[in-house]
Each structure stands twice: as C-alpha cells, then as structure tokens.
Amino acid sequence: MDKNSITGLLLITAILVVFWWINKPTEEEIAARKRLIDSLNRVEQLQAEQAAALSDSTEAVAVQDLEIQKSDSAIVHAAGILAPYIDGEQQFFTLENENIKVVLSNQGGRIYSVELKNYKTFDGQPLILFSGNENRYGFTFTYNTRIYNTNDLFFNVTNQQADAITFEISGPDGEKLIMNYSLSEGDYMVNHTIETRNLGNKFATPRNTLDLEWYQQMPQQEKGRQFEQQYSGIYYKFYQDEVDKISGPGDKDEDLRTPLKWVAFKDQFFSSALIAGETFSSGFIETIAPEDEDRTLLRQNKAELTIPFQFKEDKTIELQFYFGPNHFYTLKSYKNLDLHELLPLGWGIFGWINRFAVIPVFNFLEGFIGNYGIIILILTILIKLVLFPLTYKSYMSTAKMRVLKPQIDEINERIPKEKALERQQAVMNLYRKAGVNPMGGCLPMLLQMPILIAMFRFFPASIELRQESFLWASDLSTYDSIWDLPFSIPFYGNHVSLFTLLMAITNIVYTRINQDMTQSSSQMPGMKGMMYMMPIMFLFFFNSYAAGLSYYYFISTLITIGQTILIRQFVDEEAILAKLKANQKKPVKKSKFQARLEAMQKQQAQMQKGKGRGKRR
Structure with missing residues (x-):
C-alpha cells in the first residue's frame, strides 16, 4: 500500500471519529430510548397475554355450549314422548250454551275461566266465577323418574265441536293421555273425563292414586263483602252420607280421610263443584279469606283429592263440574247428588219449613x-x-x-x-x-x-x-242504604239501612204495647228497660244484612x-x-203437674225452715 492510500484511510477514520463524537447521544437520550424499548416490550407481552386469555375463553364457551347441548339433549331424552309438550304457546277454546261460557286452555288441558251469562256482578260487570293462570286444575305423575304436572304441559287439540273438545298427549306406540270436556244445551254441568291408553310401562303415580289439585281464586261478586264472605266457603259431601262445610271468616282447612262424592267452592249465590263419577277416596281442603276489604279477592280455595288409579291399566275416570247459581230447584234437579244442600236453609225443623x-x-x-x-x-x-x-x-x-x-x-x-x-x-x-x-x-x-x-x-x-x-x-x-257515612261505627257499619231502622222502631212500639198489657207491680226492677234492648240490638245486628x-x-x-x-x-x-x-x-182438681209443683214448694219451705233453725242454734 503506498503512502497516499495510508493517508486517505487515516483521514477517513479521523472524519468518522469526529462525526461520531459530534452525534454521540446524551445520557438523557439514552434513558429515554431505554424507556421506549421497555414500554414496547410490555405492550407486546400484554397483547400476548390477552390473546392467550381470549383463546382460553373461547375454548371455555365452546365447552359450556357443549355441556348445555348435552343437558338439553338429556332432558329431551328423559322427557321422551312428553318432549313435544313441554314448551308451547297457550291457546284458548270455548264451550258455550245459553247459561254459561266455558273457556278452556291447551296448557294443562283444563278449564281456564267460567262466565255465567244470565247474571252480573253488583257493579254491572260480567259475572266470572274464576279466570286466569292463577286458577289450577290437574294432577302429577312420574315419567322416566321425573315428576310432571299436567298444568305445565301443552296438549294437542284432537277433536273440537260446538259442544265438546278433546285435549291429548300421544306417543309413537299408541300412548295417550286424554282430557275430554262436553257441555249440553241449557245445562250448568260440564262433563269431564280423563283417559289413559298404553301408558303402563312408562307412567306412574305415587301411592297408586291419581292426586287431583283444584285451586281457585274466588272474586267478590256482591256489594256487601263481609256478608258475602260469611256465606261462602267449601262444602263437601261424604259418599252416601251428609254434607258438611268449612266457612266463615279466617283461614280454615280439613283433612278428609273418608270417601267423598263432591267438593264445592261456594259463594253466597254461586258455586263451582267437582263431582266424582264414583268417589274420591280422600282429600284435603283449605280456604283462605283475605282480611283486606279493599281487595276484590273474596277467598282462595284449594282441594287436593285422590282417586284410586294405576297407569298399568287403560282407564277412564269420569268427573263433572257444576258451574251455576245456588238456586234450590236447579240444584235439586241433579238427582242423588244433594247439591241443594249448598243452600244454608237451616238444620232440622228450620230446614224443613224452608224446603x-x-x-x-x-x-x-x-x-x-x-x-x-x-x-x-x-x-x-x-x-x-x-x-x-x-x-x-x-x-x-x-x-x-x-x-x-x-x-x-x-x-x-x-x-x-x-x-x-x-x-x-x-x-x-x-x-x-x-x-x-x-x-x-x-x-x-x-x-x-x-x-x-x-x-x-x-x-x-x-x-x-x-x-x-x-x-x-x-x-x-244485600243491605239498603239511605245514607253512606264518611266513617264506620263499630258493630254498625258505615251506612244507615232504612228497613232495619223501621224494623227496630216497630219492635220498640210492639214492646211498649206488650208492657202496657202485662205491666204488674211485681215486675222485676230494670226488666222494663231490658225489654227495649232487643230492638236496639236488632238495629246493630241487621244493618248489614x-x-x-x-x-x-x-x-x-x-x-x-x-x-x-x-x-x-x-x-x-x-x-x-x-x-x-x-x-x-168451682172446686179445683189438681193436675199431676200441679201436685208435683206444690210438693216441691213445700219441700223447699221445709228446707228453708231447717236452715233457719240451724242458724239460731
């Protein structure tokens, strides 16, 4: 290498050293650059962690969806022939004649509401005995070890006519659970049957009985709520025996261990009765009377009734519903049922006089x-x-x-x-x-x-x-009111009944006439005033009657x-x-009664004399 080449290399090296020295970064620039590099490294790490978490979450969701699908599949598999009937849309159907309008629902294959067409409520509204999903009628059973209630199933309608309808659940091998309803012209009685076909190996009931549950919310129909509630309750007839009841204010229940013919949810003037074709083997009834007088709900009634039953055999259970007025001759027309006992006409001679x-x-x-x-x-x-x-x-x-x-x-x-x-x-x-x-x-x-x-x-x-x-x-x-008071008087009420007032006045006049006719100096002190207490009590007692x-x-x-x-x-x-x-x-001949009375009086006199001698001693 010649002299010029070596000189050139030295000059180039010197220039690069000088350029590096001039452009050398300060300490602050070095620190800032280090912070930037660290920040970029943290961002890359966070993005990697988020990507990993997202991947895990997606995998978990996929697993959960798979488990849900498996669970739904298990439920559907367990439901078997009931699977198509678990979910559905509620639909309504009507049976109607000149007396009543019965609305039925495919959900539960049951009666949804009943209207009595020839009557109105006290305020002019249609008279509805009950209505809504709060009212229930159905029974429970087991299928594939799971418990079902007919109220939760959506039945198919397989037959619909003007006077009859059939709700049905069916399977591929001829399995059938059928609910039939029919209504005749001019009648208040709805015929109802429960039929089972080929269900023996799949369906079962507890204790080999069909446990019917009937629940009804009874609305107020009359102006005098307290009076209406007093005359409402649950009536029931023992098989081939008398009619009994639970009623009045407060909550009551009864455990019935003997066979029954029918159970009725009774209002003052109208009733809903469930009647067995044969008998109910036993039952439990309960009535709840809300104390809130501002509510339109009068009572909540429930009946749990049992019928001897096994799915092993094809069977038809015959029942009837009575929805109608508590009219003596209407109820009497249904022979051998004693439905006329729904009218509280009194016991013994009092009932005979009325009937x-x-x-x-x-x-x-x-x-x-x-x-x-x-x-x-x-x-x-x-x-x-x-x-x-x-x-x-x-x-x-x-x-x-x-x-x-x-x-x-x-x-x-x-x-x-x-x-x-x-x-x-x-x-x-x-x-x-x-x-x-x-x-x-x-x-x-x-x-x-x-x-x-x-x-x-x-x-x-x-x-x-x-x-x-x-x-x-x-x-x-109900009560007549000529003056509605802005307040309520205890034991009297918040109104003035003119007929009750007139009744009390005439009783006071009659009491005065009787006293004038029978007055005697031997009359007990205070008795005269007591005689006037009864008309005053009538005034309070009958004001709401x-x-x-x-x-x-x-x-x-x-x-x-x-x-x-x-x-x-x-x-x-x-x-x-x-x-x-x-x-x-004239000479008087003593009767045996008078002789016994005198003997008793003499005996009492001798006893008093004996007591007097004992005191003197």
Whole structure:
C-alpha cells in the first residue's frame, strides 16, 4: 500500500471519529430510548397475554355450549314422548250454551275461566266465577323418574265441536293421555273425563292414586263483602252420607280421610263443584279469606283429592263440574247428588219449613207476581194468617193475667216480700182456681220461633232476591242504604239501612204495647228497660244484612201490632174477668203437674225452715 492510500484511510477514520463524537447521544437520550424499548416490550407481552386469555375463553364457551347441548339433549331424552309438550304457546277454546261460557286452555288441558251469562256482578260487570293462570286444575305423575304436572304441559287439540273438545298427549306406540270436556244445551254441568291408553310401562303415580289439585281464586261478586264472605266457603259431601262445610271468616282447612262424592267452592249465590263419577277416596281442603276489604279477592280455595288409579291399566275416570247459581230447584234437579244442600236453609225443623213451605209458596207466587217486594208482603201475610190462632191464644192468655192483676196486687200487699215463696204459692193458687196458665202466652210465641228462624235463614240464601229492587232498596239480597257515612261505627257499619231502622222502631212500639198489657207491680226492677234492648240490638245486628230480611221482619211486626189492636177491640175483658171469678168458685182438681209443683214448694219451705233453725242454734 503506498503512502497516499495510508493517508486517505487515516483521514477517513479521523472524519468518522469526529462525526461520531459530534452525534454521540446524551445520557438523557439514552434513558429515554431505554424507556421506549421497555414500554414496547410490555405492550407486546400484554397483547400476548390477552390473546392467550381470549383463546382460553373461547375454548371455555365452546365447552359450556357443549355441556348445555348435552343437558338439553338429556332432558329431551328423559322427557321422551312428553318432549313435544313441554314448551308451547297457550291457546284458548270455548264451550258455550245459553247459561254459561266455558273457556278452556291447551296448557294443562283444563278449564281456564267460567262466565255465567244470565247474571252480573253488583257493579254491572260480567259475572266470572274464576279466570286466569292463577286458577289450577290437574294432577302429577312420574315419567322416566321425573315428576310432571299436567298444568305445565301443552296438549294437542284432537277433536273440537260446538259442544265438546278433546285435549291429548300421544306417543309413537299408541300412548295417550286424554282430557275430554262436553257441555249440553241449557245445562250448568260440564262433563269431564280423563283417559289413559298404553301408558303402563312408562307412567306412574305415587301411592297408586291419581292426586287431583283444584285451586281457585274466588272474586267478590256482591256489594256487601263481609256478608258475602260469611256465606261462602267449601262444602263437601261424604259418599252416601251428609254434607258438611268449612266457612266463615279466617283461614280454615280439613283433612278428609273418608270417601267423598263432591267438593264445592261456594259463594253466597254461586258455586263451582267437582263431582266424582264414583268417589274420591280422600282429600284435603283449605280456604283462605283475605282480611283486606279493599281487595276484590273474596277467598282462595284449594282441594287436593285422590282417586284410586294405576297407569298399568287403560282407564277412564269420569268427573263433572257444576258451574251455576245456588238456586234450590236447579240444584235439586241433579238427582242423588244433594247439591241443594249448598243452600244454608237451616238444620232440622228450620230446614224443613224452608224446603216444604216457604220455598214452594215463594216460587208459586213468582209465577204470578214480578215484584219481589210484593211477593214478600204476600208471603208475610200468609204466614201471619197461619199463625193467627197462636197469636190470638197468646193474647187471650195475656188478657186473663191482666184482668187478674188487682187480685195479684192484693196478694203482694198482703204477703211481705220476705215471704217470696208463700207469695208465689198464693199467686199460683189464684191462677189454678181461675183456670189460667201463666205459660199460656209464652207457648204460642215459642211455636212461632221456628218460622222466624227459618225466614232468617231463607232470605240471605235466596238468589231470587239478588239484584231485585223495591222502593229505595236497589238489591233486596244485600243491605239498603239511605245514607253512606264518611266513617264506620263499630258493630254498625258505615251506612244507615232504612228497613232495619223501621224494623227496630216497630219492635220498640210492639214492646211498649206488650208492657202496657202485662205491666204488674211485681215486675222485676230494670226488666222494663231490658225489654227495649232487643230492638236496639236488632238495629246493630241487621244493618248489614239483606234488606229483604229486614223488610220481612218490619212487615211481620207491623201486622202483629195490627192484630193485637184488632183483637183488643173485640175482646170483652169484663166478661173474661167474670168467667175467671166463676171459675174460682168451682172446686179445683189438681193436675199431676200441679201436685208435683206444690210438693216441691213445700219441700223447699221445709228446707228453708231447717236452715233457719240451724242458724239460731
């Protein structure tokens, strides 16, 4: 290498060294560059971690979806022939005649709602006995070890006619679960059957029974909620035996261990009844009465009923539903069911009077008279005419005692109060000699009591009076109000019933007349005031009762006052006194009762003397 080449290389090296020295980065630039490189490295690491996490998440979702698919597949596989019926869309179908409209749902193959077409609620709305998914009817069973309820299954409709419909669940090998419903013209009874076909190897029931559950929410239908709730509840008939019930305020239940023919959810004027073709082997019933008076819900009723049953055999279970009014002759038309016992007409003689006297006469008058206020008036007059002989006898007995009052006063003045037993014996001797029975006035009144009590039971249960107006009362089946109070009075209410007020006034007048007729100096102190307490109690007790009942008692008492005044005009009390005095002169033959009474009185007198001697000793 020559001299020039070496010089050139040295110069180039020197230039590069000088250029590097001039462009050398400072310490700050070196630190900044290091921070940039570190930041880029962290970003790359985070992106790598996110990519890895995303990959893991995608894999997990895929696994979860696979598990869900496997679970759904398992459920569908376990459901077997029921799989197509687990999910579906609810559809409605109607059976209807001139009396009722029954809406049915494919969900559960059940009755969804019932409307009574010839009746309205107190505020003019359609009268719906029940409606909605809250009301249930169905039964549970097991299939492939899983429990199902017919309420949760969506049935197919295989037959639909104007008066009948069939809901069905079917399988590929002829398996069938069928729910049939039919409704005849002019009837309140819905025929219902449950059929099973070829289900023996797949379906099962607990305890070899079909456990029916029937739940119903009962809405308020009448103006007087408290009165309506009082007359509602659950009624049930034992097989070939009597009808019983749980009702009234509060929550009640009953465990029924003996066979039943039917169970009914009863309102004041309407009922829903489930009737067995044969029997229900047992049951549990429960009624809940909400205390909130602002709610439109009146009661919640439930019945759990069992029927001996096995899927091993093809079987048809026959049932019936009654949806209709609590009308005596309508219920009576269904033979051998005793549905007419849904009407609380009273037990024993009170029920007999209503069934065989009051109701036939009332319905006979219905055929000629359209105004129910006039019918009640005529019915009251007929009853008072039938009872007139007893009323007359009671008055005559009172009149005899009244004309003897001067002689009784003489006895009371002659015998001091300290000798009460001697005074009583003297009065009884006077009655015996005069031929007067001191109980003669009470006995006719006691004989009238069954009719009064029977009428007390009849009017609140009579659907004929429902929404029938008379004078100022818009509905004779509930209270009449001439003044709605802005507040509620305890035991009285928040309104003023005029018929109840008139009834109380006439009872006060009648009490005053009776007191004037029977007043005696021997009357117990305070008894006169006590006699007026009953009309005052009526005023509170009947204020929320049916206006027809208060109207009947008002008219009845008014007629009794008229009869008393009329009899008094034609009865000669001087002649009665003369006859009694003549009787006193005749020899008196003691009856066995009088002899026993005198013996008892003498025994009591001797006992008192013995006690007096013992004290002196």
